[in-house]
Amino acid sequence: MKERILQTADRLFYLKGIRAIGVDTIAAEIGISKRTLYNHFPSKDELIAAYLKRRFxxxxxxxxxxxxxxxxxxxxxxxxxxxxxxxxxxxxxxxxxxxxxxxxxxxxxxxxxxxxxxxxxxxxxxxxxxxxxxxxxxxxxxxxxxxxxxxxxxxxxxxxxxxxxxxxxxxxxxxxxx
Missing domain, CATH: 1.10.357.10 (Tetracycline Repressor, domain 2)
Incomplete structure (x- = not known):
């Protein structure tokens, strides 16, 4: 699940922008709850850092x-x-x-x-x-x-x-x- 979240965040953040994409959008795109997303990434800041580290x-x-x-x-x-x-x-x-x-x-x-x-x-x-x-x-x-x-x-x-x-x-x- 963590990898699916990262893949989705990667695609959306890169194509549409970090500020333009909220965790609601990422969760909805995957078909999970925000709670599930936050279980893997406790904050949007942590998700952003993981996205950038993935691109590193x-x-x-x-x-x-x-x-x-x-x-x-x-x-x-x-x-x-x-x-x-x-x-x-x-x-x-x-x-x-x-x-x-x-x-x-x-x-x-x-x-x-x-x-x-x-x-x-x-x-x-x-x-x-x-x-x-x-x-x-x-x-x-x-x-x-x-x-x-x-x-x-x-x-x-x-x-x-x-x-x-x-x-x-x-x-x-x-x-x-x-």
């Missing part, structure tokens, strides 16, 4: 060359942008909706963004590039910028533009990019 998935490095993984991230973004249900970054959306005063949501969002940055940094370390910390930060800025541009323009090509910029950054840092 960071890629693991693979055996592919580091540059392929880094640039492939932008290809994956383009595919995601093309999906009809793409509504941006759930972590940014949550902070924007609930405000920076909601420390627990902001903490989860910041941890996700840092985990993505560290993923890039660890791949950059394999390339022995100059200033991998700064370059990793620049790459996450490109990712977030591409997401924002796609949301405003509804244009998956924004991921390609970000990938082209990432390619330039990698080359300028000394990486061998084809």
């Amino acid at each position: 998935v960071v890629a693991s490095p693979t055996e592919r060359p580091a540059t392929d993984q880094i640039l492939g991230y932008f290809d994956a973004l383009e595919r995601r942008f093309s999906a009809k249900d793409f509504r941006g970054c759930p972590f940014v959306n949550a902070v924007a909706e609930l405000g920076p005063e909601d420390r627990s949501v902001k903490k989860i969002a910041a941890a996700f963004k840092e985990a993505r940055r560290l993923w890039f940094r660890d791949l950059l370390a394999l390339l022995d590039v100059e200033d991998k910390e700064a370059l990793a930060t620049q790459l996450v800025v490109l990712v977030d910028g591409a997401i924002a541009q796609d949301l405003v323009r509804d244009d998956p090509a924004m991921a390609r533009a970000a990938k082209a910029a990432a390619t330039v950054l990698l080359r300028n840092a000394g990486a061998d990019v084809e």
